[in-house]
Amino acid sequence: MKKSTKVISMMMIGIFLCMLDTTVMNIALPAIQVGLATDLAHLSWALNIYTVLFASLTIPLGRVADVWGRGRVYLIGLALFGLGSVISGLCGNVDVLIVGRAVQSLGAAVVFPASMTIGIQSVPLNKRVGVIAELGVMQGLAAALGPTIGGAVTQFLGWRGIFLMNVPLVLVAFVGCVAWLSWRRGQAKLDLAGSALIMVTLLSLTLVLVKGNAWGWTSQLIIGLMALSGLALVTFIWTEAHVDQPMVPLALFKNRQFNGASLATVLSGVFMVGLLVLMPSFFTKVQNQTELLAAIMITPASMMIFIFSPISGFLLSKLGPRRVIFSGSLAMMAGYAVL
Numbered sequence: 001m002k003k004s005t006k007v008i009s010m011m012m013i014g015i016f017l018c019m020l021d022t023t024v025m026n027i028a029l030p031a032i033q034v035g036l037a038t039d040l041a042h043l044s045w046a047l048n049i050y051t052v053l054f055a056s057l058t059i060p061l062g063r064v065a066d067v068w069g070r071g072r073v074y075l076i077g078l079a080l081f082g083l084g085s086v087i088s089g090l091c092g093n094v095d096v097l098i099v100g101r102a103v104q105s106l107g108a109a110v111v112f113p114a115s116m117t118i119g120i121q122s123v124p125l126n127k128r129v130g131v132i133a134e135l136g137v138m139q140g141l142a143a144a145l146g147p148t149i150g151g152a153v154t155q156f157l158g159w160r161g162i163f164l165m166n167v168p169l170v171l172v173a174f175v176g177c178v179a180w181l182s183w184r185r186g187q188a189k190l191d192l193a194g195s196a197l198i199m200v201t202l203l204s205l206t207l208v209l210v211k212g213n214a215w216g217w218t219s220q221l222i223i224g225l226m227a228l229s230g231l232a233l234v235t236f237i238w239t240e241a242h243v244d245q246p247m248v249p250l251a252l253f254k255n256r257q258f259n260g261a262s263l264a265t266v267l268s269g270v271f272m273v274g275l276l277v278l279m280p281s282f283f284t285k286v287q288n289q290t291e292l293l294a295a296i297m298i299t300p301a302s303m304m305i306f307i308f309s310p311i312s313g314f315l316l317s318k319l320g321p322r323r324v325i326f327s328g329s330l331a332m333m334a335g336y337a338v339l
Contacts, residue, residue, distance in 0.1 A: 007119065021108065147298055
């Protein structure tokens with residue numbers, strides 16, 4: 001097996017772990033609530049802290065990896081993710097669970113962007129499109145399989161198993177990365193101002209989206225966070241236009257295809273969350289189904305992602321991006337109409 005294949009395999013494990021833990025916990029919430037004897041409002045922060053930190057830290061910590069060396073920073077991220085998984089799996093109360101999920105998220109915010117970059121740069125230029133497709137399929141599949149795996153593990157091993165099952169995979173990835181990754185420092189410079197501003201932008205925006213309903217959309221806190229996010233974003237854009245090595249090159253947004261692909265990715269992610277996060281809760285809390293049956297109910301969505309992701313790559317070269325994305329959007333609309 002070629003070294004590049006081994007490296008890509010390790011990156012797939014990293015991406016799988018990061019994306020799996022964005023959805024794996026949702027279906028186990030009732031079991032965790034009973035096990036830790038807590039209320040849902042308090043427990044929801046175990047979900048929210050992962051989302052908030054992952055969303056706000058992925059870009060700046062990815063840049064830190066570019067500066068300090070992706071290999072060494074990647075190992076730190078894996079170690080943090082594994083430690084957070086152990087803390088979450090062995091916790092005795094919800095506060096410790098929230099801390100464990102925060103540590104997990106810090107690790108994921110390092111591992112996820114670095115996995116994409118390391119995997120892509122491990123192969124020659126003419127093979128990178130295939131690697132991007134493989135890593136993208138793994139990303140979508142992990143998020144889609146999260147509730148299914150969470151339901152099955154919770155049913156047979158208990159809710160602690162959804163965290164502790166990460167540990168052997170982290171160990172495998174850690175050993176593989178020690179053996180095959182490069183340890184050279186990066187040549188990029190850290191854009192401290194841009195990093196701070198994008199963290200403020202994404203942190204405040206994510207808090208608005210996650211807690212807006214609970215805190216009140218017209219409350220002073222939510223309105224203040226919205227204003228802070230907007231101000232930080234405007235300042236970030238101005239800063240990135242005036243630094244030598246920006247975190248996000250603004251020239252990318254002059255490309256219409258890049259803008260269209262980014263918008264399609266965000267929208268498809270939103271609709272996927274609606275299906276894979278909200279439906280399991282509906283099945284367990286409203287229809288009073290078991291976690292396993294709820295997992296089985298949404299397994300078809302996971303299977304379709306697994307089957308059609310590689311097919312869409314083939315169709316892209318035959319039909320072009322507009323037709324493929326348009327047909328996929330129609331399929332999502334039809335599915336939601338039926339539901």
